[in-house]
Amino acid sequence: MTRYDLGPTNAIDNVNQFRRPLPVCESRGRTLKIRIKEVARGRYEVVAFGLDLPMGGRFPFAYLDADPEMVKGWIDDLHQTWSTQVIEWQDPATEGPEANYRRPFTDAVDLSDVAGTAVERMWHAVAAAGYQLFWQLFHNGGPALQALGEEVRTALWRREQVVTFTSNDLVAPWSMLYVPRDGWHAPELGNVDPEAFLGFRHLVEHRFEREYDLDADIRFTGKRINASAYYDERLDGPGRGDTPTAVAAPVVATLARLSSTHKATTRQTVGDHLTGDGAAAHLVYFCCHCVPSLNGEAYLRLPGDEDEGLISAGDLGFWIGKAGGLRSSPLVLLNACQSGRLITASASQLGAVLLQRGAGCLLAPCVNIPARFAAAFAEDLFARILPAGRPLGPAVRSAVRAFAGEKRNPLGLTYSLYQGIDSHFCQMENPDGLAAAGR
Structure with a gap:
């Protein structure tokens, strides 16, 4: 044996109580970071760093001159397009007594059988709206913002990027933005490239700006994670036009098969669980309606003691706060209409308060998500991340591509991911006391 035959090996890890080494958890360096901060009324500072952004001898920042109401209006325009052209769109050729109940793009998950011209018009509408918002945020300004916007656009086509937007002041549905490949021009009808969607x-x-580091490892012991399923059983039954739906039950059954699942179906039982054992769950799944209020806030709706049990951001903050916060940095999936539509880091918003109270990551739709698609997306996602522990970001993107590909359904793009690209379920030790060998 020569000295060249001796290679380094890691057979034992003395710092882990002389047990086998812990698995190396997968993480991804951010290749493109964009930070947006309101520096004065009507002005945002936009800073971008990335492996593919040329510095050019200057600090990579620019100013977006727009007040919060203007930005909110731009984002509202995008959501309105998705609402009218996808969620509520009716085929004008539809006839019969149930014509007013038929929504071709929401009544089915697979749109490959819908008339090709209708699907092309729908894809063009949402692509044009996504391009408009991208232009408004990154090209609608002075020379510095235009130069920065062009560098960002070019980098997004140089390779697949790992992108983090950081801001407490401006939250946009980034995944729904459409970035043209060949310059600043709107997409053409019949020539929409799905890859141009971020x-x-x-x-x-x-991500919101925070004073502490985030931990992407959702650690658990044993063979299964602990999950909480908070859902409205009334979602399973007659839907629009008396068409039967199966929304909550199939997904909860899938979750129960892949995890140790606690179920709660009323406002009271959700509150009781979150103030106790629920605060230690590794995965929290809400499946219910989300109801907007006149003051701009939103409420989750579950059956209550009387008629309806509305759950506010304040309720969630109080319940979780009493339990000392969400202790396992869980994945939270809010499968409720517009629950992912955050505007700022305000604790008056459902998603924001969950993140502030310890959620490791949050995934939620920005639009009125159709019931059938919500169920199909959740089942697909759970199958990808449980029990293997695949990182959430790649799993979400794979689900988006699966639905947008053969099924021609773009609704996966409406799910916004908050601080969750690397989040995954990390098995720390097996029941025999030995560290897990890997994922």
Whole structure:
């Protein structure tokens, strides 16, 4: 044996109580970071760093001159397009007594059988709206913002990027933005490239500015994670036009098969669980309606003691706060209409308060998500991340591509991911006391 035959090996890890080494958890360096901060009324500072962004001898920042109401209006325009052209769109050729109940793009998950011209018009509408918002945020300004926007656009087509948007002041549905390949021009009808959507081509997340580091490892012991399923049983039954739906039950059954699942179906039982054992769950799944209020806040709706049990951001913050916060940095999936539509880091918003109270990551739709698609997306996602522990970001992107591909359904793009590209379920030790050998 020569000295060249001796290679380094890691057979034992003395710092882990002389047990086998812990698995090396997968993580991804961010290749594109964009930070947006309101520096004065009507002005945002936009800073971008990335492996493919040329510095050019200057600090990579620019100013977006727009007040919060203007930005909110731009984002509302995008959501309105998705609402009218996808969620509520009716085929004008539909006839019969149930014509007013038929929504071709929401009544089915697989749109490959819908008339090709209708699907092309729908894809064109959402692509044009996504391009408009991208232009408004990254090209609608002075020379510095235009130069920065062009560098960002070019980088997004140089390779697949791992993108983090960081802001407490401006939250946009980044995955729904459409970035043209060949310059600043709107997409043409019949020539929409799905890869131009940020959420289709890239790994994308939004983060709020925080004073501590985030931990992507959702650690658990034993063979299964602990999950909480909070859902409205009334979702399973007659839907629009008396068409039967199966929304909550199939997904909860899938979750129960892949995890140790606690179920709660009323406002009271959700509150009781979150103030106790529920605060230690590794996965929290809400499946219910989300109801907007006149003051701009939103409420989750579950059956209550009387008629309806509305759950506010304040309720969630109080319940979780009493339990000392969400202790396992869980994945939270809010499968409720517009629950992912955050505007700022305000604790008056459902998603924001969950993140502030310890959620490791949050995934939620920005639009009125159709019931059938919500169920199909959740089942697909759970199958990808449980029990293997695959990182959430790639799993979400794979789900988006699966639905947008053969099924021609773009609704996966409407799920916004908050601080969750690397989040995954990390098995720390097996029941025999030995560290897990890997994932």
